[in-house]
Amino acid sequence: MGEITTIAEGRYLGLYERDDWEFAERPNAEGVVGILALTARKEVILVEQFRRPMNASVIEIPAGLIGDEEEHRDESLPDTARRELLEETGYQAESMELLLSSPTSAGMTSEITHLFLATNLQKVAAGGGVGGEDIRVHHVPLKLLPAWLSEQKDRGLLIDSKIHASLWLAGQCDHGLQ
Amino acid sequence: MGEITTIAEGRYLGLYERDDWEFAERPNAEGVVGILALTARKEVILVEQFRRPMNASVIEIPAGLIGDEEEHRDESLPDTARRELLEETGYQAESMELLLSSPTSAGMTSEITHLFLATNLQKVAAGGGVGGEDIRVHHVPLKLLPAWLSEQKDRGLLIDSKIHASLWLAGQCDHGLQ
DSSP states (O other), X not given: OOOEEEEEEOSSOEEEEETTEEEEEOTTOOOEEEEEEEOTTOEEEEEEXXXXXXXXXXEEOOXXXXXXXXXXXXXXXXXXXXXXXHHHHOEEEEEEEEEEEEESSTTTXXXXXXXXXEEEEEEOSOOSOSTTOOOEEEEEEGGGHHHHHHHHHHTTOEEOTHXXXXXXXXXXXXXXXX | OOOEEEEEEOSSOEEEEETTEEEEEOTTOOOEEEEEEEOTTOEEEEEEEEETTTTXXXXXXXXXXXXXXGGGTTOOHHHHHHHHXXXXXXXXXXXXXXXXXXXXXXXXXOOEEEEEEXXXXXXXXXXXXXXXXXXXXXXXXXXXXXHHHHHHHHTTOEEOTHHHHHHHHTTOOXXXXX
């Protein structure tokens, strides 16, 4: 009861089974951080990148894996969130607050996604990602967000629901009606 | 370029690769529907079930796979959402509105989760799930939701962020501050 067996393991993702239920897990990581970054001028900082599983570009909050790089193995969760935000967007966050630790997709994977709110931001680098990442950074005024996301959808991009989840959790809901 | 190779396939979940990127996919399904169900009295209908990948119970919006059962193969997306809501909670929804089709987890899987808003609800059956599902149904007044979710977390349950995402998308944000 409860024992995990390995069906197959790739380099980055594995297929496992517990009590007759198959699920995926990243063998080299301990979860994911996602960061809702809000500037003093009430802009949301979003990233756009081509996602090979989707075979499409996706608009998302900045995010990254926990514990997948040897040199960052002992980081705290907020520090991982700070580093990922900086790498992807060039923003340093003074305040990094945990909003929710949610299953990434409870029926498919054992992974947890930790959603953070980043505020008191300072632009200190170019952003764009590391190690082959090709990330475009967008600054979107919160009050224009529904219209802007709708435009992105119309030009063929996918929109990730962690944007909306973290906005609700952060109480940034004045413009929730689409 | 773009070709998919199979690393391994279980009965319900497979491990694939495209352009050197590994991802998971359910070979017998075409995505997921998730349903935010709101009663006339502004209650949110949530489900609680033990999720084997997480090895824990999780509070979620009702949800289900698309196209995984032969007899429902030709259903529309809203009809799949209606059926899953009925099976899990016993509620029939007159109105079923698509809020967003989001990647389930863009770096890990090719799957799309379609989030719906269900209103004009009528209780017509017991709910609780089908085929071995063991689902507990909760009716939570929207204005008490943050406090209620916090209580569930305190008793060891995990909270799924699709709850918050669909509330934002549905404009149900008056009580977003935790």
